[in-house]
Amino acid sequence: MKSHLLNGHYQILKVLNDREKGKTYLVEDVNLPGSQFIVKQLRSPSNPQTVTILRRLFASKSATLEKIGEKNKQIQKLIADFEENEEFYIVQEFIPGNPLTDEIIQGQPLREEQVISLLLEILEILVIVHSFGVIHKNIKPGNIIRRESDKKLVLVDFNTVNEAITNTVDNLEYMPIEQVNGNLKYNSDIYALGIVAIAALLGLSENEISNLRSQKNRLTGEIVWCNKNLKVNKKLARIINRMVRFNYRKRYQYATEVLDDLKKITNVEHNQQRQHQKKLLLVLTGVAGCITLAGGAWQLRSLKPVTNAQQTLYQEGVNKYEAGNYEGAVEDFNQAIALDPQNALAYNRRGDAYYRLGDYEQAQADSSQAILLNPQDANAYFDRGFAFSELGKYKEAIADYTQAIKLNSENAYAYYGRGLARAQLKDSKGSIEDFSKAIALKPQYTEAYLQRGILRRRLRQRLAAIQDFDTVIKINPTDARAYYQRGLTQSINKQKYAALKDYTDAININPKYIEAYLYRGDVYSELGDKLEATEDYNSILQIDPKFSAAYIHRGIHRFSFGDYKGAIRDYTEALKLDPNDIAAYNNRGNAYLELGNAKAANQDYSRAIAINPNNALAYYNRGVIRTKQKNKQGAIADFKKAAKLFQLQGEKNSYQDAQREIAILQNKSAPAPTNRPKSGKKEKN
Structure with missing residues (x-):
């Protein structure tokens, strides 16, 4: 083996890895006796186009990694590349030392301070790496070397040229879901480092890490690793939990954020922390x-x-x-x-x-x-x-x-x-x-007029709101949003025909204005225009079959003229799109009640309550069911809960309805409501 020289001057000392994607060698440069390097053979399709792409990619990546190396000496350098026998090779710096796999040993957890030190050191490196727009993509214990000369940690084996050779995904144990799906983020590296920290605290070998994926909370999907038998600083546990959140949006976004939180629990002096933070911010990546x-x-x-x-x-x-x-x-x-x-x-x-x-x-x-x-x-x-x-x-x-x-x-x-x-x-x-x-x-700032009008409407300054929308329309007669927002305000003012005209104008300007169809359909329904309302809801579903609110509103419309089975079909379709749609459960329960299916109605109201224990309508509606079932105590309990929630939400009329029901059930003197519902209250989403 030693007789063969790669590229004419790299003598193979040892085969470190022999995998499908290629071999990895420890070599010595015979022209520089005593100088050792890592050479990686990258097996690729043997065609000129691929090799050309590799050359270009290597040149770009190596230049960037060289600049990163100037900022931080704890990053493995790319040295050179060459081609031999239609194979592509890269030469990397050899780091004498031991990988973290020698420190993270099965059944031998590291001490808390050791894990914090490890995190701090790697995060310092990631701050520099990420500032150059580079993501490591392959953080694991085997790619973190404890350098022999100074005992510092060095980050090696950046997944740079490798990614152009194959689409194979390795090391799934350390990869977050967005990386597996090809949607790589800077905090994908933070996730991988968090998994390394968990392995260190638990004393898990690389082979055992995969078990973490089966230890997830069934409701949240988050990894459950910190059990009652493990004594870990709660603040450290919170930091690691945030590093390994399933959803990258809920994770730490930048290495600097993790560093800041870690330094707080290591009692770094405030002035030192501010000074260091300022230094780190100089290399932050980001966006305006x-x-x-x-x-x-x-x-x-x-x-x-x-x-x-x-x-x-x-x-x-x-x-x-x-x-x-x-x-x-x-x-x-x-x-x-x-x-x-x-x-x-x-x-x-x-x-x-x-x-x-x-x-x-x-x-x-x-x-x-x-x-x-x-x-x-x-x-x-x-x-x-x-x-x-x-x-x-x-x-x-x-x-x-x-x-x-x-x-x-x-x-x-x-x-x-x-x-x-x-x-x-x-x-x-x-x-x-x-x-x-x-x-x-x-x-002439129409956006400001529009938003001020919306806010004024919410504050019940409806005339002023209409004036703002009028101004937008005067400045830009083709702004469909202004007609739509004015239509909403007219609807609140009970000016149904004025609202119809505004919604229609909005639709004429923008034939795919879903919200305008939705609320025009509601106005038609309130006016008893059965066909026109149905056509508007149908138009929405032609534009977007997954717009669940159209099913809810069409269901309410069908309910209004006694088509309870049609309403149930609509609410069921809405629940297929969103199984947690409380309005669909509430309203479907009402339709079941009208059809005499009290059991199904009760189940739907109870599901709505399970999803949101503060949903007043569901309690009220279930109270109606329990009243019909002669379950007096259960009905009273539901109406009391509904009354309390209605009161907190400022729903005065609904609060009074619930109070009347309680008084009637308790045989107290109270006038029966003039419009006591045959079924429960309806809800729109």
Whole structure:
């Protein structure tokens, strides 16, 4: 074996692995005696096109990994590549030391402080790796080496060139579901590292890790690993649980976030933590925000001269973005940032692309990077505000919009964004003030009028709301949303024919406006126009057969003229689309009750309660059933629960209905309701 030299100068010392995808060797370079390397043979289809792709991919990846290696010496370097006998080989740095598989041994759990130290060290590496737009993709104990020379951990075997050779998925034990499905995220690495931490705390060998997949909570799907016999710091357990959440959106998004939480439980001094956090943030990846509402508000600027290569990559990214190729734009901006991690312009535009792709976590991070590079950039705060809003972090969004306004008080979009966030937090007064300020700065701002009108309607300022919708229609007579929103307001005002006209205008402008069909159908139903209502609900299901609300509303319509079996069919269809649809259970129960099937009705009401124990209608309706079944005590209990919930929800009339039923059952003096229902109350979703 030693007589054969790979590429003419790599002498094979040992075969480390021999797998289907190729062999891995420990070699020595005979031209540099004593220098050892890892050589990986990558078996691929022997055709020129594949080899060309491999060369290009290797050149790109190795250049990036080389730059990462300059930032952190705990990352294995790619050295070279070559071709021999129609096989492709890569040469990697050899790290003398032992893999973590030698430390994580079956039945020998590591101490808590050892696991925390391990996590901190690998997370520090991931911060650098992710900042270059690289995801390791293959984190496991065998790819973490304890270096012999300084006992530091080194991350090896990046899944770079390998991914172009085969689609085979290895190491499923460490892979989150989104990676298995090809939807890779930065926090896919965090998941894998979390599994490594669990293995270390439990003393599990690599072969035993797969058992974790069978130890999941049946309701949540989350891994159950921390049992009562395992003494682990609760804060550490919470951190690891968040690292390995099944849904990547509920997981930590960035390695810096995990680091911050870990440092809190290791009692790192506050000043050291802030200083280190600031250092880490300098290499965060991310994304800048709101494109749809503020494309024209950008005033992008470069903070320093850029090279020709950077400018070319940046311009290619801009061109792809403007052509709608957002994924391609991200790739170009990644390369521009790799050439210069201080390029604020590239961060901003990459943020645009991520936002368009709906990746708001990345949008928020890129905005943070832009702010770090230029704290006086009002647009960066504005962008991050919209990203935070999309993530449901409304308080953080408001803080960013406020800072953007301080830096540029003439930005109507920032007031608008803050108004939206305040509305989400029920700050109606502040929200209306912001929308009004946006309108004052930009009198033709139809979005601000529209949102102010919606909020005014919710506050029962219906005349003012209609005036706002009128203004939108005056500015833009083809804005279907304004007609639809005005129609909703007219419906609340009992102006049914005016509402019909508005819904019809909205549909004429946008023939696929599902919500306009839905509420026009409701108005037709209330007016007794049976055929017209049915046609509207049917139109929705032709546009979108999975729009469950259409089945609910059509079921209520059918119920209204005595077609109880038809109503049951509609509610059943809705439940096929959403098995947890409480309105469907409530209403189907009412239909069963009308048909005399008290048992089925009772089951449906009970299912609604099981899904949501605070659903007042289900208790009320079950109370009706129990009254008919002569179950006096059960009925009283249900009506009492319904009354309490109606009262908390401000449903005065329904509360009084429930109280009357209780009084009647208790033989107390109470007038029977003039419209006491034959069956239960209906619910729309």
